[in-house]
Amino acid sequence: MSSTIPVNPALVNWDGHQGLPRFDQVKDADFAPGFEAALASHETEIDAIANNPEDPTFANTVVALEVAGDELSRVSAIFWGKAGAHTNENIQALEREIAPKMSRHYSKIGMNEALFRRIDTLWEKRKELGLTVEEERVLERHWKGFVRAGAKLPKAEQERLADINEKLAGLGAKFGQNVLGDEKGWSLKLTEEAELEGLPAFLRDAMASAARERDEADGYLVTLSRSIIEPFLTFSTRRDLREQAFKAWVARGENDGERDNRGIVREVLALRTEKAKLLGYENFAALKLDNTMAKTAAAVNGLLRQVWEKARAKALEEEADLGRLISEEGKNHEVMPWDWRYYSEKLRERLFNFSESELKPYLQLEKVLEACFDVAERLFEIKAVEVKGVTAYHPDVRVFEIHDKDGALKALFLGDYFARSSKRSGAWMNSIQSQHKLPLKNGSTGELPIIYNVCNFAKPAEGKPALLSLDDARTLFHEFGHALHGMLSDVTYPSVSGTGVSRDFVELPSQLYEHWLTVPEILEKYAVHYETGAPMPKALLDKVLAARTFNAGFNTVEFTSSALVDMAFHTQGAVGDPMAVQKQVLEELGMPTSIVMRHATPHFQHVFSGDGYSAGYYSYMWSEVLDADAFSAFEEAGNPFDPVMARKLKNNIYSVGGSIDPEETYTAFRGKLPSPEAMLKKKGLAMVAEVSGGDA
Template identity: 75%
Template sequence: MTATRIDPALVDWTGLNGLPHFDRVRDEAFAQAFDAALAAHEAEIEAIVQSVTTPTFDNTVTALETAGDTLSRVSALFWSRAGADTNDTIQALEREIAPKMSRHYSRIGTNPALFARIDALWQNRAVLKLDLEQTRVLERHWKGFVRAGAKLAKPEQERLAEINETLAGLGARFGQNVLADEKAWSLLLDAGDDLDGLPDFLKDAMAAAAAERGADGRYAVTLSRSIIEPFLTFSARRDLREQAFRAWVARGANGGQTDNREIVRQTLALRAEKAKLLGYANFAAFKLDDTMAKTPEAVNGLLMQVWEKAVARARAEEAELAALVAEEGGNHAVMPWDWRYYAERLRAKKFSFSEAELKPYLQLENIIAACFDVAGRLFGIRAVEKTGVPVYHPDVRVFEIRDADDRLVAMFLGDYFARSSKRSGAWMSAYQSQHRLPLPNGAKGEIPIVYNVCNFARPAQGQPALLSLDDARTLFHEFGHALHGMLSDVTYPSVSGTGVARDFVELPSQLYEHWLTVPEILTRYAVHYRTGEAMPQALLDKVLAARTFNAGFATVEFTASALVDMAFHTNGPVGDPMAVQAEVLERIGLPQSIVMRHATPHFQHVFAGDGYSAGYYSYMWSEVLDADAFSAFTETGDAFDADTARRLKAHIYSVGGSVDPEEAYKAFRGKLPSPEAMLAKKGLVVFEELSGSDG
């Protein structure tokens, strides 16, 4: 029945090296495919439950690991489309499928006979002679069942399932509302005064965005970061900056059908109820129970330690910007729509270079090549681009990832340009994860098929895509996630690649960013798109010297968001989330010149699903790790030291979740780090302050 009800294009991945036949995937095939795939997974679960044999690791845990392969394939294709190339059909189905999937997994997580088998194995784990990875996999399954409500009474299980189903629907709506607001708004400008201060690369991108909206000959400011941020950085028109900025921060709070504020209120109430049902004081305690941080107190302790230094640095930066405003004849306070503009002017004054001067040296093609080169030097792999391969959108590029012996390690897809059918931001995901288990379809193990999605501004026809330094860091960041998936070397799918604690998952990505500004990488790949000449040493020196410029601003806008996230999830239900946001920001003393990086109504990390709910801090937690981890290379005097790279691959990039993250880090570095190296990297403390530290 399953075979006849599922379009083969969704499950028979017989394209190049096991890729899906993207060109054969039809939107209208998903609904029926999900119904059949869910039924097939239920049958596989029932077969495990009905087994009359004594529970063993193989007949229970391994069986669970390989069950649902059909559902995984359908889901991977669907959620890829929903994020990167959506449409009305996909969005309508998303609103239906998200709660349906939640309901499905709630039934599995509270299946008493299935949990009895898992629990029997867990209680007897000491005599099962499991290896370390198997022990971790068993622990993950047992904890997953408990956190899904397996130990609750039937009425509480039913209520928990209702909550999870409702939350899934709310999360889908939240993300769609943000995308709708981003898609609906643009500011069309004309040549002349409207473009005062804008560099050519930005005007080209705005012209392309206008043309996409049917406004040839004009220039569009959109809410894609790749356009809105440089517009706020370079536009000499303060009135236009304010207009664009207010639209940017109002996403999800414009009233009407796309307003997310009531969704946030409902979400927080349901999360608080969920945590209470499961025996936790609050939702943050529930989410942090299985992380490195462990407790809300530990998270808030780190955030406030950083906040105090960051806000002091930001106020000093604001004073410098205010002096520049006055020097240039302005008669206004520094407001949020002014900060980037005057910071760029101050950087040009202090370091004698601007973002516009730097950008012609940062071609997308070269930064992609730099990502691959660093991976080759560190991990011995290379990328081979394959053309003519069917993909889900013409922008997508396909690469084989091969090792030093020319063995195929992974498939990698890159989708780099912004478009109205794609949600904002940048992310890594996978169509399939690496593992070594035999599958029902006869395959023994699978290679990872990983993809990166970014939102860089599309260049004018015939022109190269030019990146800002932040864009280039984003590319390296997401490729660091991709490497985490592609270098995975484990047996079991549930601990493959990025299947790690939330506050550890950002370590491989944030660490990889460091290699962008290694001088030999910039010297080789930062070449002028017109002349082909390498970035002059003088400019390179200025870029490196300015690495901590504006660090107070960047850290404040991030940390404010993380503190609001934690406040939401350490309280019970709240009547007015925006009032809570305002109270937190007032209490911590957020300067009026800076706003949260992600205001609540468009905080997709936290409310478009719960992936980073009570978890936005994890970028900073991982930053403590990555600052220390890169020091392992700098201490050798070689950013590509072979022995350090070998340990990095063995203990961080390849083990996934098969090893406890603390143990994995200590195996690489010998110890756990303290925050001081991260604070120094950000320029929030000077090295003299650290000399007396016993951290």
């Protein structure tokens, strides 16, 4: 680095396997000086671009910006990866310090007058520059980024905007740490057989493993990891224990004390509203939706409200069915949220004559992962090869090389699949390094994509295979779909590489990939019993496929209520009591008392632990409209692996990143933009509908 500060070279000189960082050579204490030096180096590069005495050109300004800050990107990739997937008190303390500092750094760049003048000059004469489509998209991204950073604001308002962004960064870090703290801080220890009644062997094994991971010498732990809490709520016959565990699960971030997120939400909403007003937008939703396919809150709410009415009606039918089961048992209590999964599992057994516990022995993590790789090979002609003995950021992380059909290395993929107390909940994809083709100052040209998936599956007991639920298997396919978006990227410029697309398009490659999990020939090959190796019986396979829309009302109500609350927050603006707003929205919707939001506000990390999905949680459903229509193309071709459609899919969706407008690239693949009909049919909520005011 161009700094006199002593820095561990392993942070930026990645000379591990095929260019991986040497994670084992980086200590927690290395990050603070590493960030300090990388920030200083980036600032020097920015000053050189801004003060270049030559007239601005695309090469000396935009391309220079694209490759500036490589060292900062490298330090950040290692640090933020660890902060999410293997954190500790030292990392968390530095996260609270670094998040605002990074925000201030990028605010300063965005408000650099000389630099913006160069970008603005190029933007004004962009039609005269002879730019490619990708280059014009990159220029547009930089110009809009500067405007959103306040480049056109008076100095005083620029300073206020920088203050807001810095505060929001710190609040987002604290929000996420509070949720992790609540997840890590709660567990329910069970030791008596009567407390374990109804729990299948795979869940007992996972709970025993969780107990050992938390240094319990004996017993079984119910934790707030979704891979344990959801099956516990599904199978435990003990209604009192289900209620206790459920209430702890939904109360994350809402417990009085230092980890209470309600005050953070209030402050975040006020700051976001002020930020939007400073930038000339009516509200924060208008700011966030300005660069999406949906365009407006009216378009988003138009889709969500249509789906809500159908989903709510379906959920109330489902609730009545569950109520009849409760009555048959001679009980008279209402269906409460901690009852739903338990009785819906009983109903599924009755309707389709199979249970989750019957299915799980056929869904081994190893086999589902093999299925993921096989689908990618059939569709995109790439092959995954595991490399043993490569040290990653945690011993559980596995490393794979991704090769094309000629054997050339195209990407590295890291898989981190098991829950642990040092990892935040949920599942995600991220990149350690994004694909591009530009020359760098270290002498190399272009970079290999290095992509990782993080999940939170229950870790099995020693010597036993990890068994997944069908939802877990879908999650693995979903995240690998994101990974493919990064690994198949074939663009020139880093800022439009891979998942560098609009928020309501980014879920298309991931949600679309889920469809191949339940393609019969994939299940027939990879859904094999972990003890006998026998394939899933055809009768069971047929039942699984027949039950794909079971519980559709519940699942859609859970999601849609969360998306509608997100939009309400960000169209209303600053609120005195966010929980009162949540309550009001749910009451107006007629939210069934038997169901809760998938993500209640105090632990809604998509929206408040950073602003990635703020005013954007709807995007999963928007992309679902696209993915249902996209998979229909393969169904219409009569082959889920049709080579012509697969090539079009790769060339127009997975490889182009943000280098082309999403409406154009989707139309190039499919020939048209979709309506919600295919999505509603897939969910079992079929109706003919149009998206109000939108394009998808």
